[in-house]
Amino acid sequence: MAAHTAPLDLSYSDDDRGEGSSSGTPSHHFSRLLGSVLGSPFLTTSDLPTEDRSTQQLDGDDLETIDGALSAVPRGFTVTRPSSPSPSFRTETYSIVNWENNDVFGDGRPSMSDAAPSCSIRFRPLSSRGLYAASAYLPSSASTPYNTVRFGSPSPIKPSRSMGLLPKIWDALRESSPTKRGKRRFDNISATLWNELDIDGIIDYANLPPLDGEEGELIDDEACFIDVRAVTGVDIIALVPEEVALHVLSCLDLSSTVACLSVSKKWRRLALDNSLWRDLFRARNIDGWAIDPRRIIAQTPASLLAMSHSGQWNRGLPAQLELDWRDLYMSRAILEKRWAGTAIVGSSEDKENAAVFEPTSRKMYGHTDSVYCLEFDSSKIITGSRDRTIKVWSLKTGKCLATFSGHNGSVLCLKFDKDWELDPANALSEEEFGGEGHNLWRKGFMVSGSSDSSVCVWDMYACPVENEDGTVDLAVTAVVRRILRGHMLGVLDIRIDDRWIISCSKDALIRVWDRKTLELNCTFSGHEGPVNAVGLQGNRVASASGDGKMMLWDISTGERVRIFEGHDRGLACIEFKDDTIVSGSNDFKIKVWNANTGECVRTLAGHDNLVRALSFDPRSGRLVSGSYDRTVKVWDLKTGRMVREFKGCHNSHIFDVNFDATRIVSTSHDQKICILDFADGLNASLFA
Template identity: 80%
Template sequence: MATTALSYYSDTSMQWDEDDRGEGPSTATPTPSPRFSKLLGSVLGSPFLTTSDLPMYDEAASTERDDEPEMETIDGAFSAVPRALTVTRPASPSPSFRTETYSIVNWTENNDVFGEGRPSLSDAAPTCTVRLRPGSTRGLYSGSTYLPYSAPTPYNTIRFPSPSPIKSSRSQGLLPKIWDALRESSPTKRGRRRFDNISSSLWSELDIDGIVDYASLPPLDGEEGELIDDEACFIDVRAVTGVDIVGLLPEEVALHVLSYLDLHAMIACLGVSKTWRRLAHDNALWHGLFRKRKADGWAVDLRKHKVQTPASLLAMSHSGQWSRGVPAQLEPDWRSLYMTRSELDRRWAGTSIVGTSEDKENAAVFEPRTRKISGHVDSVYCLEFDSSKIITGSRDKTIKVWSLKTGKCLATFHGHNGSVLCLKFDKDWDLDPANALSEEECAGSPNHRLWRKGFMVSGSSDSSVCVWDIYSCPVESEDGTVDIAVTAVARGILRGHSLGVLDIRIDDKWIISCSKDALIRVWNRETLELHCTFSGHEGPVNAVGLQGSRVASASGDGKMMLWDIATGERLRTFEGHDRGLACIEFKDDIIVSGSNDHKIKVWSATTGECVRTLTGHDNLVRTLSFDPRSGRLVSGSYDRSVKVWDLKTGRMLREFKACHNSHIFDVNFDATRIVSTSHDQKICILDFAEGLDGVSLFA
């Protein structure tokens, strides 16, 4: 607080002798001083005397006299007066910085010499324009030094924020003052102002570090590069503008990096940038993704590519391309194949394709297109099919070949004297160039390159096994479409069973047949000689399965047995069904059996353990077909239904009851369709690939 000398406010004020100044007060009689007759007034406090009116104070003399009154230094002067003659004036409303050298303090928003181009603190923030007092010898105070005064310029006219209107605690104790200090400097205090960005040239002109009221600084708000809380540890990806490292890599390296991604990540890459989208469409990447689904049964047969279709072969023959060799196969569109196969799996699983779970009324499950083929005049007992044809055996003693594309009957073979109960052939033999006939075999025919030779075996109720050489060639029909012409020649007849042959299996080395005579016979495929015979069942052997050198057999006696071709020994007997077994499938280490007890059982060939039992049919399970890669099982029953199962979970996925009007005798399927035969003399095709492209490549 500043203090001033208090006048006696009378004409009897004491007069000090100038000659005795510095030696103590004069003993002369006090006389009125005209200099004390004029009092100055100030808006800052009470009336005060000018410093020139104050008497000189002898400090040495005052120390010798203990009874002298305590003296007080006058503000701004080198003089002192008794404390009793001073008065404390009220505090001046000043900003938070030092103002003892300034003559004018003007709090205004517009008084700014920087002009309109200089940004303001805010739209409503008052500013303090400080000008140095002309004639001041002290100038601007900075720390412990005073800077010389200079004329007002844009560099000595500084704008400061207004002080925060926080209630003072000067009259309170220590703890309230500490609380005020913490409150003023709290980083969460709102409403703080920030100094304008004063140019560095300003501070260099003044040669000072800058006067900053740190207590009035606003809290960090995360703007202008400030890091608050844990912001330094996190990145807002929406604000990141970095370098596309993958885009800068050589294309081969970038594709190798992307090859480690899964399907969801690859789809996400399509939306990153044009460069990433181009890379993510690379055919090799989708080929890799497709191959990763091999465990789910995803596979393609490149022999079925366009170059090797019957139409393409015929076109090459007409154009004379045979002289230049067969054209190289083009790479399939693996991304399109991946999407198609995914859609196929969804259709097989019966997933809703219209509507959502919230819109159950409009939800629908894909229904395969149903086609029925007629031509046999009696029950159709057996069937096999590949990518272009269906071959069936019937009670009418014939074997017929059908076009899978048009349903047209391509050929009819006669060779048995009884019902054709079973048959097997090498699938898609007409797509393998190695099966092409030589010029000598075709007797010099110019189209000998188009003919393909296959292998087929059939079993009949006449107790015989007939071995066929079957041939096919692409031909152009009258309507311009290309199909195949098929013919067959019986190579030999295997006789060894005494009763009807009920089932047959083949591989590259063996022919396996079973009969009502309760025997299983193994024949050499190349020489057609009998290799060995298995006996042990007490009833007719209705079905057999072949896997490598092991044979599984199912009998009407309710037992299933596993045999070893190399040693001729029985390895294991499976018992679990309540009634006789009608069908069996043996692939990898899995054996699936169907019985007259209406059940389907899944077995482990190695341990003999029954892994799972499937129930759902209402009558004898007559036929089975399954794919161990996809885990999909299809069954046909005398209850006139065809069911699709998931072997991994035992859950029934689909059921079709409108395929046939009578007992179902045989069923088979591939990646796109189910084909079944029945006592109603019909062949039924359920097509799951309706409207999809490229499905012919799926194996």
């Protein structure tokens, strides 16, 4: 290349630091060197200053040969291009230049002078068929500076121990290539290569053009290739102990756990482990997913009877890992879709025949007048009627198990301890039962209110018995322990917990009774109309009245805490759980309240008549309402959206409604008890 004798100033100017030059003349930057037209960091004539070089005095010892000729350029002002980069063992295209050993191939190639280096060779992939091009720089006397030879992809070969340095390097590159084995390989470089390249004599490297990255040479990492489809790494899950692997998988969510089923047989076996699915199920407890462990010993009537006669009736609960948690999870997931109305019956592709799942409906008859109230658990339903009786029904068969009479008026409300017959702590002693077989009987607790202004406290008793057809049911009986008197008019609603019995009446009073002593603890007054419903949480009582107001009371202080106003007409029902109060009114609306602040969080409109009954689960956010418009509606409290509506349950006013994880039970003026079962065909007997 041409050169100038003027010195070159490579120091940074003010412009290099982002400031303007005071002299007004541009300075020479490194950026111009790196961005020269040749693409390599060496000096060009355009980068040199335009000073008069005739006055420069040069020492002959400082002269440097440029492009094979002696030119007047100081050696200190020349820039040497850096050597080519070393080949990467993670690439298939690479350059190897300037090796010194003249017999590295060991295959009888033509000898070369010690003063001249060996030939530079490059291999470049030409196509996906495995062809390669080998390029070598030839002497200037040749018709072209390099020739190209193509090689096919032969069958895999084994490395030879007698090969020289370059074939060994190639074997190392070939074996470490991330591409699929057996592809893009070619035979050992041998003497045939040199014959095809037509190389005779020594190559003049002094006249070879520089490497500039424009003709296929590997400059930096521009030609690196990594096959992203290559499978690398180690299956850690398969190598660690199973206890550790299960702990790692227990941190995954449902979709990730399902994906693990398709990884390998090892992963599938681990992903099907019962403990993983138990943890997945427990993670949904915040959504209301729960099981009642007491129901494990009574999943079928036959096992219930067998356990009672074998003495296992009082045995402790079995280990939870004895349950099939994956089946429970799948059943509960399907159940949730049925509640939400997203479960499809039939093929989803057949749109004409596909339909949203509808729960099976079953009706029970026995009362001779309106059925005002109900409560149910996993095995039985207890109802109160205008016919002054209380009836116990089998939830599985619909059979009436027992009928009790104790009130002189309509039974307007009742509450009992659910599934008392499954708790070993409720087993009767020999003295209480009065004979052998006492451990088969369990004692429960129930309270009922009537239009005769009385509150009856009942002792309930249950025992498994075998029917004539071989099925097993409960034998149930009850005895009035005590009658609580204090109200002057009909008792409209009742609530109980471990400490208190709360009753409200048409006399506009709320009375609090001690459950253990059955003595009156305190009385709340303040409503101007009949108190139609009450709710109980801890020491707080919420009351709803026909005067259109709702009040919050504190049992410990006996004082009124807050008044809620928002409904346009009188209130008919109320539910109080956690810090949420839900009320239904004669204005056809449902309102959701924050018990701590008194704020109305949401208003639900959809019924066409008085909202008579409410039941909700704060964990799942599911609310069920019954109305005088003869419909049962399911709501999502979190969004305020009506999810499902059932119109064919009753032919008259609905008085009460209740639900659990699998069913809705309602009563009506038409004397019927209606059951809507969402768990048809599912293993849902343990769901609470």
